[in-house]
Amino acid sequence: MREKGKRPFRKKEDGDRESPRSGDKRPAGRNTKPLGGKGKKRPAEAEEKKPPRLNQYIARAGVCSRREADELIASGKVKVNGRVVREMGMRVHRDDKVEYEGNVLRGETLRYVLLNKPKGFIVNVKDEKGRKTVMDLVKNACAERLYPVGRLERDTTGLLLFTNDGDLARQLTNPATKVKQIYHVYLDKPMLEADIETLMGGIELAGDKVKPDVVNYVQEVEDGTQLGAQFHSGRNTFVRGMFEHFGYKVEKLDRALYANLTKKDIPRGKWRFLKDKEIALLKVMVGKTKKKA
Template sequence: MKGKKPIKPKTGGPVKKELGSAPLEIRLNKYIANAGVCSRREADQLIADGKVKVNGEVVTELGRKVLSTDKVVYGGKTLKTEKLQYILLNKPNDYITTVTDTHDRKTVMSLLKGACDERIYPVGRLDRATTGLLLFTNDGDLAKKLTHPSYKIKKIYQVTLDKPITNQDFDDILKGVKLEDGLAVPDEMAVVTDDRMVLGIEIHIGKNRIVRRIFEHKGYKVVKLDRVMFGTLTKKNLTRGKYRHLDPREVVQLKNLSGGRK
């Protein structure tokens, strides 16, 4: 009997290469930022101040590169680079934006149990009675960018007032309201309902309770305040009290935000 012809391997297809096991080399400031300590710019300052050690030696050289296997120490603790996490929460009422609370109040972190193993922090804050979008991450660079006023990151709120807003007050607020800590000028504003008690306001100012203070200055009480847009993110398909991980496309969009930085 004739034997079977040997099967020849196909040619011309892609050849798979095994990944090497060489440790990854990155800039020291990025290593520190990836460990969730601070932004890369702030990490540069820590390095320049001689507060960072690599393999037991103080490093002050900006631009220094390290291996993922190197021992990097700051504040007496060995840093570990973490997987970057980006989580969006639709915050409910009566939760405070803090990591821990000594008064045993409900915190936003309790809503993220099991979301990831990494330590994440809220980007900015919403006060206890304000609902809506709140982003959490351990990406120090992005968090710094999204909260810095020079980037003018868009934030849109739906505001419910205790009484109809007058045409005069509407126009005055759009022109700018002088508060104790400076002039507050919304980017845009619109009346949403026929009774003129629900408005939409777009603002990039990140000062504490800024939206509530704007309307209180004109004699209105804010009954409800809901953040419906943050940067490029919306509440679509995200119910109150729930969270979701951002997809890679959304992360790229956030990182590409420049917002007309000065």
Template sequence: MRRKSDDNRNKRTQKNFGGNKNRKPNFSKKFNKPKPQKADKNPNDDLMRLNKFIANAGVCSRREADELIKTGAVEVNGMMITEMGYKVKPDDEVRYDGELLTPEKKVYVLLNKPKNFITTTSDERDRKTVMDLIANATSARIFPVGRLDRQTTGVLLFTNDGDLTKKLTHPSHQVRKIYHVVLDKSLHGEDLQKIMDGIRMEEGVAKVDKISFIEGKAHNEVGVEIHIGWNRVVRRIFEKLGYKIEHLDRVSFAGLTKKNLKRGDWRILERDEINFLKMM
């Protein structure tokens, strides 16, 4: 026998589902999910590795900063730090050789280098340096990216961005450089082929990426594209085959050119140029 309480329970159930015994309950209704709460800010978010801080201050690259830290040349809040991976807070006082460091705004300057200037920040023999040419470009401490020898002209980049400097000078990134070479005599076709095949040097085999005669010019003028960064490598390649370079001009470095930039003049890089370098 059915109890009265069972009948009442069935009536309530039918009412909840629309009063229709054959109608199935609708579970597709969306319920508001609780919004995820923002996590509390991690105090470590404001910390910066000491080597990065030094690089941002324009002293050197991160790898070189590690060496400075190892030698005990860096102090944080008056304490010598030699620990790799040490992190500093925004209000920490960081000194290198006693000089207070502050992270500077990143600056990127492009120079069309003339002859008779050496690529160094100072010279004990008091010779003219490339720093003399960009003295009015910025108050930030910037440094040349790579080197051009005293007699080589053309594109030279300066920055206080240590990470970018490392990227543009490390062999693994194969940054392309294009040179206009003027020789003391015409380049023989067989020697051009030898250069394409690779010239044996002390460091190994020096291979260029491209080499060709320049259209409309005599055969003592060639264009060379190369990515290896060995010291004076372009000059040494031709000297190995008995040629003397009378003029060597770097017309492109990492896609940057000296277009509309007179010899000895400089300019600040455009934002799109900086982004291009960082995405290489």
């Protein structure tokens, strides 16, 4: 049942603008580009490109030229994963840690892309069965190779974050971070208030005790078939399972909010780069979690 004093979940269409908050100036991030993935295309083989060589990685990090990087490597001033490396042709993989003079180097620009995922796309880098993946939608976003943060089922729509920032991705998908998520749930029939009350008390699914933070009827839909459900953790499949547990069929599931991110100005199937302020807020959020741990 709706909690007293809580505003009902308000339905928002894809790409709807939100009312600006007083004093909230949102400067566009330097990575901002037009929606829709339009822009410079990568070569067709970009998804399969080999990891960069160590000298190239150092040069991309802005330390020096490739030729000068060869000299640094030969002189034993570069470490990879804690050990001195003198192989100039060594390839640096995504999870490798490269250090020069005690500083960890970034071999590429960190990118953060937010997609409003449409139905029918697998959340995977590749699919063995040749089905469409979300990578098809963001492949032209940037030259860097992106990875989806977390998962959504094939027919679940809504917000999905991509990045090549492995540290942030791991922290966001760590249950201890308790990332706030809001789903718009469409049911085949009205949900009884008694069932909502039971759900709010927690139920057992697949051997785990699960419960939403808040469940409210959508304000503009009076028949009780649409709800807003807020969670701080849990798999996408659990969201469906919570309602199916009571005999309701989830006809549509849409993630309307992820952490501090919304679908504002992102039509279905389109993407945009995160603004600098949004990236900073994400890092502050996961940073607070790390301190508590």
